[in-house]
Amino acid sequence: xxxxxxxxxxxxxxxxxxxxxxxxxxxxxxxxxxxxxxxxxxxxxxxxxxxxxxxxxxxxxxxxxxxxxxxxxxxxxxxxxxxxxxxxxxxxxxxxxxxxxxxxxxxxxxxxxxxxxxxxxxxxxxxxxxxxxxxxxxxxxxxxxxxxxxxxxxxxxxxxxxxxxxxxxxxxxxxxxxxxxxxxxxxxxxxxxxxxxxxxxxxxxxxxxxxxxxxxxxxxxxxxxxxxxxxxxxxxxxxxxxxxxxxxxxxxxxxxxxxxxxxxxxxxxxxxxxxxxxxxxxxxxxxxxxxxxxxxxxxxxxxxxxxxxxxxxxxxxxxxxxxxxxxxxxxxxxxxxxxxxxxxxxxxxxxxxxxxxxxxxxxxxxxxxxxxxxxxxxxxxxxxxxxxxxxxxxxxxxxxxxxxxxxxxxxxxxxxxxxxxxxxxxxxxxxxxxxxxxxxxxxxxxxxxxxxxxxxxx
Amino acid sequence: xxxxxxxxxxxxxxxxxxxxxxxxxxxxxxxxxxxxxxxxxxxxxxxxxxxxxxxxxxxxxxxxxxxxxxxxxxxxxxxxxxxxxxxxxxxxxxxxxxxxxxxxxxxxxxxxxxxxxxxxxxxxxxxxxxxxxxxxxxxxxxxxxxxxxxxxxxxxxxxxxxxxxxxxxxxxxxxxxxxxxxxxxxxxxxxxxxxxxxxxxxxxxxxxxxxxxxxxxxxxxxxxxxxxxxxxxxxxxxxxxxxxxxxxxxxxxxxxxxxxxxxxxxxxxxxxxxxxxxxxxxxx
Numbered sequence: 175x176x177x178x179x180x181x182x183x184x185x186x187x188x189x190x191x192x193x194x195x196x197x198x199x200x201x202x203x204x205x206x207x208x209x210x211x212x213x214x215x216x217x218x219x220x221x222x223x224x225x226x227x228x229x230x231x232x233x234x235x236x237x238x239x240x241x242x243x244x245x246x247x248x249x250x251x252x253x254x255x256x257x258x259x260x261x262x263x264x265x266x267x268x269x270x271x272x273x274x275x276x277x278x279x280x281x282x283x284x285x286x287x288x289x290x291x292x293x294x295x296x297x298x299x300x301x302x303x304x305x306x307x308x309x310x311x312x313x314x315x316x317x318x319x320x321x322x323x324x325x326x327x328x329x330x331x332x333x334x335x336x337x338x339x340x341x342x343x344x345x346x347x348x349x350x351x352x353x354x355x356x357x358x359x360x361x362x363x364x365x366x367x368x369x370x371x372x373x374x375x376x377x378x379x380x381x382x383x384x385x386x387x388x389x390x391x392x393x394x395x396x397x398x399x400x401x402x403x404x405x406x407x408x409x410x411x412x413x414x415x416x417x418x419x420x421x422x423x424x425x426x427x428x429x430x431x432x433x434x435x436x437x438x439x440x441x442x443x444x445x446x447x448x449x450x451x452x453x454x455x456x457x458x459x460x461x462x463x464x465x466x467x468x469x470x471x472x473x474x475x476x477x478x479x480x481x482x483x484x485x486x487x488x489x490x491x492x493x494x495x496x497x498x499x500x501x502x503x504x505x506x507x508x509x510x511x512x513x514x515x516x517x518x519x520x521x522x523x524x525x526x527x528x529x530x531x532x533x534x535x536x537x538x539x540x541x542x543x544x545x546x547x548x549x550x551x552x553x554x555x556x557x558x559x560x561x562x563x564x565x566x567x568x569x570x571x572x573x574x575x576x577x578x579x580x581x582x583x584x585x586x587x588x589x590x591x592x593x594x595x596x597x598x599x600x601x602x603x604x605x606x607x608x609x610x611x612x613x614x615x616x617x618x619x620x621x622x623x624x625x626x627x628x629x630x631x632x
Numbered sequence: 633x634x635x636x637x638x639x640x641x642x643x644x645x646x647x648x649x650x651x652x653x654x655x656x657x658x659x660x661x662x663x664x665x666x667x668x669x670x671x672x673x674x675x676x677x678x679x680x681x682x683x684x685x686x687x688x689x690x691x692x693x694x695x696x697x698x699x700x701x702x703x704x705x706x707x708x709x710x711x712x713x714x715x716x717x718x719x720x721x722x723x724x725x726x727x728x729x730x731x732x733x734x735x736x737x738x739x740x741x742x743x744x745x746x747x748x749x750x751x752x753x754x755x756x757x758x759x760x761x762x763x764x765x766x767x768x769x770x771x772x773x774x775x776x777x778x779x780x781x782x783x784x785x786x787x788x789x790x791x792x793x794x795x796x797x798x799x800x801x802x803x804x805x806x807x808x809x810x811x812x813x814x815x816x817x818x819x820x821x822x823x824x825x826x827x828x829x830x831x832x833x834x835x836x837x838x839x840x841x842x843x844x845x846x847x848x849x850x851x852x853x854x855x856x857x858x859x860x861x862x863x864x865x866x867x868x869x870x871x872x873x874x875x876x877x878x879x880x881x882x883x884x885x886x887x888x889x890x891x892x893x894x895x896x897x898x899x900x901x902x903x904x905x906x907x908x909x910x911x912x913x914x915x916x
Contacts, residue, residue, distance in 0.1 A: 227806035228762070229779025234697030236773040238764035298762015298777065298807030305742040305761050314635070315759075318743035323765050327741070411769045412735045412899060561771040561896060564706045564726065568697045 177270045177457050178606065180613040187453075187606050191348075191599045192355050194448035198596060202447045209588035216582010219575045220295060228298050232573035236565040237557045241572045242296040244550040245580050248432065249289035249587070250330065250404050251425070251545065253337070255433025256282025257397040260340065261390040269612055270461050272605035273453040276348075277444055277595065278437050279341045284590040285436075286334045288583050293327070295579055322406040329403045333396050340389045346372050346382065347604040361597075401429045408552065414492040415499075415556040420483070424476045431473045431515075432545035434466040438538035440591070442531055444600060453601050456529040463528045470519035470541070477516070491561055498559040499551060503569060508551050514544025658832045659750035659823070660874070661814050662856040663840075664866040664892075665725055666908040669850035670705075672723035676842035676851065677703045680727075683815060683841035685801045687782035687789075700776045702812040703727045703842050722910060725851070727842070728753060728774045728812035729895065729903030732874060736766035736775065744809070750823075751856075751904060752814055762807040771896045774811055781806035814853070815840040835861040856904075867892065872906050881909070 223230050233240050260275040260282075294300045306317050306327050317324050350372035353365035372378060402422035409421040418424075441462065445454040484492045499508045518540045527533045559566055594600070680686065680703040687700050703725060710720030730753045737745050737753065744759035745766055767775040782788040783803045789796070797803060800817040804810050815838075822838035835854055843851040854861035856874065867873075870892025871880040877900045881890040891909040 226785065227778065227780040229693070229696075229698055232696065233777075233779065235699075235767065235776060237697070238767040238777060296763070298764065298809075299760070300762075302761045305759065306763075316635075316743070318738075318740050320738045321741040321743075321765065322739065323741040323763055407765075411739065412771060413769065557768070560773070561899070562773050563708075564704075564724075565773050570697065 176455075176613070177461075178273070178455060178609055178613065179452065180610055180617055182452060182606075182610055184607050184610075187603055187610070188351055188355060190449070190452065191601050191603050191606075192352065194450065194600065195352065195356075195361075195596060195598075198447050199449065202592065202596070205443070205447070205588065206592050209585045209592060212581050212585025213589050214582075214585070216579050216585060219578035219582060223295075223575055223579070224300070230573060231576040231579075232571065233576075234568065234570055236560060236562070236568060237554065237570035239296075239553055239557065240570070241550065241576050241580050242292050244553045245546070245583060246289050246292035246296065247404055247425075247549040247552070248546045249285045249292065249583065250401060251429035251432045251549070252285040252436050252542075253282040253289070253333070253433065254397050254401060254426070254429035255437050256280070256285075256337070257393050258430055258433065259437065260344070261393045261397070264387075264390050265394075269609050270458050272609045273450075273455075273601050274437070274441060274458060274462075275605075276341075276344070276602045277440060277591075277600045279337065279344065280591060280594050280598075280600065281433075281436060281440060283334070283337045283341055284587055284594070286330060286337060287590065288587045290330060290334065291583065291586065293330075322403065322410045325403045326407060329396075329400045333393075333400045336389065336393050336396055340386075340393055342368075343382075343386055343389060344602070345598060346370060347374065348599045348602060350374065351603050352599060398426055401425045413556050413560055414489070414495045415552070417492075418480060418483075420476060420479055424473075424480060427469060427473045427476050428545060428548060431466070431469045432542055434462060434469055435538045435541035435545065438462055438466065438534055439542070442535045442538075444595060448595065448600065450601055453606055459531075459534065460528045463522050463534065466538075466541070467519055467522035470515070470522070474516040477512075495555060495559050499555045502555070502559065504551060504555045504558070507547050508555075511544050511547035511551050514540045515548060518544065656749075656751050656857050658855075658857060660856040660904075661730070661751055661819060662854070662863050662867070662874070662904040662906070663730075663814070663843075664852045664863050664906045664908065666850045666852075667722070667724065667910040668891075668908060669848040670723045670725060671848055671850075672705050672707065672721065673847060674705050675845045675847060676725055677701055677705055679703075679841040679845035680812070682796070683798055683801070684813070685797050685803050687786070689780075689782070689786075689788075693779070698779045700778075700782075700810070702774075702776065702810070704774075724907075725842070726772065726774060727905075728814075729772055729901065729905045730812075730814060731901035731903045733900060733902050735769045735771065735899075735901055739765045739769045741765065750819070752816060752819075753811075754816070755809060755811055755813070757802055757804055757808045757810065760808040762809065764809065766809055771899055771901065775809050776811060777809050778804050778806045832858070866908070867906055870906065870908065874902060874904070877902070 231240060231242070256278040259271050259278040263271040263275070294303060297303055306324060308317055346369060349365050349369040353362060353369045356362040356365055402425065405421035405425035408416035409418060411417060438459070441454055441459060444450060481496065484496050487493070499505070518537055521527050521533065521537050557565070558568070558570065680701070681688065684702060686702060689699055693699070704727070706724040706726055708722045708724065710722060711718065714720075730751065732747075732751065734745070734747065734753045737747060741763055742759055742761055744756045744761070746754050746756070748754050762777070764777055767773065767777060780786045783805065800821075818838050818840065822833045826833045826837070833855065835858060840851070840853045843853045852862045852866060854863040856864055856867065858864055870890055872892040872894065873879070877897050879893055879897065881888055881893055891911070892906050893909060894903045894906055896903070
């Protein structure tokens with residue numbers, strides 16, 4: 175079991191990845207079609223909601239927040255694993271991240287952009303969203319710096335801009351390769367522009383490494399802070415089920431979890447669609463699966479902590495809410511969340527399944543379903559069984575408009591992601607070459623003994 | 633708020649705790665509601681609709697929980713198992729409690745809800761972007777959101793009906809949050825008149841719409857700073873203190889003849905509405 179074959183010629187790497195920019199399998203177009211379709215549905219729903227008012231989402235008093243906020247957290251969460259793979263594992267010199275971090279980083283960027291849309295979709299007067307931005311104005315009116323929602327807006331914007339920068343900087347040498355290998359046309363011009371005149375000189379490489387490392391170091395605390403701040407939206411409030419001290423780490427763990435599950439899904443899709451079997455290899459998949467399993471168990475543990483601390487506290491209202499979650503109208507979804515989030519990942523512990531693509535594909539989708547349910551179960555039950563008894567019998571079910579926008583967001587994300595993967599090299603060519611080089615180096619140093627190499631390469 | 637204010641003077645801008653605040657001078661508007669006198673007739677709610685241009689949303693939207701009743705009468709049943717009318721209905725008029733340390737104020741991203749000098753929790757419709765965080769954090773759920781565009785597309789006040797609108801009160805469009813204002817338009821008018829005459833507003837000079845329409849005088853409203861006001865006397869008699877999070881009634885063991893309490897005091901929003909507990913037959 176080796177992460178990558180050592181006999182792939184560098185020219186072949188270029189050729190294979192460049193081919194992904196030209197002719198993917200037909201499935202690509204099918205996916206793109208459905209993405210555009212769902213996105214169109216979402217747009218239609220949003221236009222209608224914009225015209226009519228938020229009421230068509232079937233929100234009410236007390237259910238003032240619904241799927242929009244839940245799905246917002248879901249997309250923010252999904253963005254975290256890109257940073258984990260591209261920045262944290264980069265600092266840890268994990269070689270196996272190299273063929274897959276590029277698409278993971280793209281996933282970070284696009285899921286953040288999707289999450290940003292939900293902030294807009296959620297606002298009652300989205301045409302006034304800029305009131306929440308601290309912009310200079312003649313009346314010196316500022317946003318409220320005490321509000322976690324404001325921190326949120328700032329944290330997401332910082333994270334998004336840094337992620338885009340990181341994605342772009344890491345891609346420069348590859349853009350140069352694309353520039354040199356692309357037939358003439360608008361795409362060659364685009365790559366020429368974006369490659370910033372990269373020639374691969376020693377000086378350029380030195381500067382490139384330092385820049386890349388700096389942004390990576392900058393991005394890691396950002397990633398942690400973003401989801402901690404999203405957790406503060408709830409943790410800083412006064413409501414039962416939200417006012418929980420352990421929320422920031424719980425949210426970050428949940429974020430890494432759903433992100434890793436999404437990486438498995440996209441890994442499998444890209445591997446097939448763009449014929450990346452030589453680069454996105456099963457041993458690499460196995461490593462992500464193990465990582466996901468570990469994070470799933472951390473998430474389960476943090477869940478248990480939350481339940482236990484509520485159960486043994488004197489906070490009767492929170493305890494009531496927990497019981498309501500388990501037995502009330504949201505119970506099927508709550509138990510589905512427990513099942514998908516804590517039971518299903520046990521599949522990953524079985525060695526036989528760790529490289530079984532159909533099983534992994536199905537499982538990763540279930541994990542993400544579970545994580546989406548988790549966010550919903552954080553947001554909605556608190557409204558249906560909060561402090562005030564008068565609000566307890568107000569049932570609320572999201573309208574088709576609300577569901578339509580949620581589904582539309584998946585279309586939007588897929589659209590952005592798929593277009594990106596066909597426009598830009600989604601496997602990092604220069605880093606795969608490094609990986610191959612590291613491996614040949616190891617083989618040379620350790621003579622013919624394959625066994626030692628196995629343990630040496632990580 | 634200016635940058636200078638932000639840097640040097642943040643504490644003066646926000647109210648953290650009523651005790652830290654400057655004394656309310658010359659006004660602190662407050663309320664007392666006698667639940668023993670309340671007969672649940674809903675006159676207050678109707679008066680509120682008329683005074684504050686509240687849209688009547690219709691049966692369907694009401695069932696969806698999208699009603700805009702700033703003042704609502706809640707029904708609670710003492711004996712759920714028994715048939716009507718022996719269920720023992722109790723009524724609770726509920727409106728914005730104008731908290732002194734309001735949970736809604738701190739969370740608004742744009743500062744659309746603020747505390748005024750005279751102790752009101754104000755809502756600036758023009759500033760609101762509709763994030764609904766205030767309502768999410770309100771323990772009483774007394775904030776109402778404009779889910780639809782009631783004045784225009786929903787046409788709540790068709791031609792000629794629009795003459796019933798109160799010209800002193802803004803008609804709100806879709807996407808903003810609103811709530812009970814303690815009839816701020818009346819308060820401001822009275823304050824301005826009084827100021828012009830070089831005095832403060834006298835007891836009885838200003839009434840809220842709900843208070844005015846209550847047939848049993850269950851609601852009293854006035855200036856808590858003014859020792860002559862009825863509301864001050866009631867708060868005093870019940871030993872209810874604005875700055876405390878637990879009142880005498882609940883401290884003493886074995887019950888007392890005190891009836892005054894405020895809802896969710898232990899959450900420390902320091903609400904400005906005192907309720908007087910209903911006197912039960914068994915206790916008499």
